[in-house]
Amino acid sequence: MENRIKNVMAAVFGISIEDINEESSPDSIDNWDSLNLMNLVVSLEEEFDIEFDDSDIVEMLNFKLIVSIIQEKLSN
């Protein structure tokens, strides 16, 4: 699952998969701004066939948190 997320993030932020790690966040990825966050949200929704609500979106602060939010969604 983590690889699928990285794959999506790499495409959305226009970077390579190797540049993404546990701590990746808006501080380490230049293109991680509010517009690209929106793109990331819809891309992850398509990829995992889930839907985030507003409270999920505000918590997507780094790669680790994104993984745990998706895990939680998928287990419900």
Next chain:
Amino acid sequence: MVVNTCYNFMENLKYFEILKMNAELKDQMKSDPYNVSVISNITLNQFKEVLELPLREKGINAIVEIGDYDNIVQDSIKYKKSNLVVIFWEVCNLIDGLQHRIEFFQDKEFNQLIERTKLEIDIVIKNLKDTQLVLFNRFTSACFSNNNIDENRLDTLKNVLNEYVALVASKNIKIIDIEKTILNIGLEKSIDFRFYYSSKALYSIDFFKNYVNSILPFIISANGKSKKALIFDCDNTLWKGVLGEDGFDHIEMSRETKNGQIFNEIQNIALSLNKKGILLGLCSKNNFEDVQEVLDSNPDMVIHDENLTIKKVNWIDKATNIKEISEELNIGLDSIVFVDDSSFETNLVKEFLPEVTVLQVPKKLSDYPKMLRDNISLFYDLSQTKEDVNKVKMYKEQAERKVLEKTSNSIEDYLSALELKVVVKKNDSSIVPRISQLTQKTNQFNLTTIRYTESEIQAYLDDENVVIYTFSVSDKFGDNGVTGLCIVKLDKINSVATIDSFLMSCRVIGRNIEFSFMNFLIKELRNLNIKKINSSYLKTLKNSQIKSFYNNCQYSVVDSSEDKIEYVLDTQKHKPNKVKYINLEYYGK
């Protein structure tokens, strides 16, 4: 669902796959760039790549630029030289929160809003009059309509505006019925309200994919890539049945039988294309004489010999035949659409002549007419609609003259009509979070892009050698809130001030507010006994549009490098260049 159309290859692609493919294609493009600008009063950044990919896939080196948020009028000047301008103008965001506020408008306010928007439409159309192609979406209120019989005020507004656009649109403007896209995929799938309330983005990826399909024919035609010839197989493609087996009397294409009706409709669609100048041809494995007999004397045939520019009726393979058709008609293989019922034949042609667009008759025969109709857009030719334009030309010219009268000094008049008001406050400690947020979020109009936390801002407010000016901008339709900020550091002993930060939210760019504020600031600092103001421009990826801001405000360059320009201004020598239509009020302390 019929899925045999050519354009919807994106339908099953996920957004991140579109991003990936588009990035790969970008480096392969060799032709001249085809510049597309999207001007809008909502956020639609996802539209960029969803439009670029199918165009690039067709060999059009599309470079799509999304204009500034809510800057339609200003962007219509900025982008008038683009090859294509697409306009997304949403009634719900003509004024922030209009969808609910409009119900409480007095008639006078309602009419003012209509007049203001009409004036803006006039200016935009005038600015774009020489642009090659403009796609202007019809106004829609679908996402905020009452789900009942009553027309709400937003509905009324969009009806009035749509009538007006249809009246004044010049011939380079194509009006796009965006509600067809909403109808195709459903309202629920078209809109994502989550992002409307967080970022003023209204439409979903699915919406953009479908919308792009609907506008592709215009763009393809503008790039000279419309299809020119439609080539049919005969058996089970132009008629039901196999001529060589069923015989002359038993093939069906009459309106009298169930299957016949379908083939009758197919022939009629082909004939109407032929009347518009599309070449028709046959490519069939049959005895030539047998087919010729049907053409000459079968009473059910709609297409006749005179409609057919070329006939390849023989036993040679179809790839060879179609290649010959291309040579004999002197048109490219990529201008040919070929229809056949046999998957053997369609695959053969796809394999050997990948440039040819191949359509296969659907297994479910009742889908066949819709499949062909969905593909008529392949043949769309922008120049064909000239006659329609002539008919209404006189009417339009009259309307255009009126526009010219009304908009002689367009932008200035427009801005004057807005009744802009700027309210400046000094050291307003009640809005610390907002001040910090502005420094964190503003990218485009931000001279130094220094980010501050709330506690850093609070520290500045407590420091008597730092002044924070904030300003809000309003016009006669409402208040945009605190949208601008300037942090100045004072060296009172030497009578020098340094502008640490100056920024404005993109919502208020393009109204010359920055110049009005700078006039004020210089005067204010002069009153504080400041003789010299230092300032700087620090380059980032996003703030190049304001590179010359200080030059335009009479500052002199003292030092300049790749990433930074430093300036100085003598407050005694500054001659304010007053912005007449902005009323600035100052509440200092």
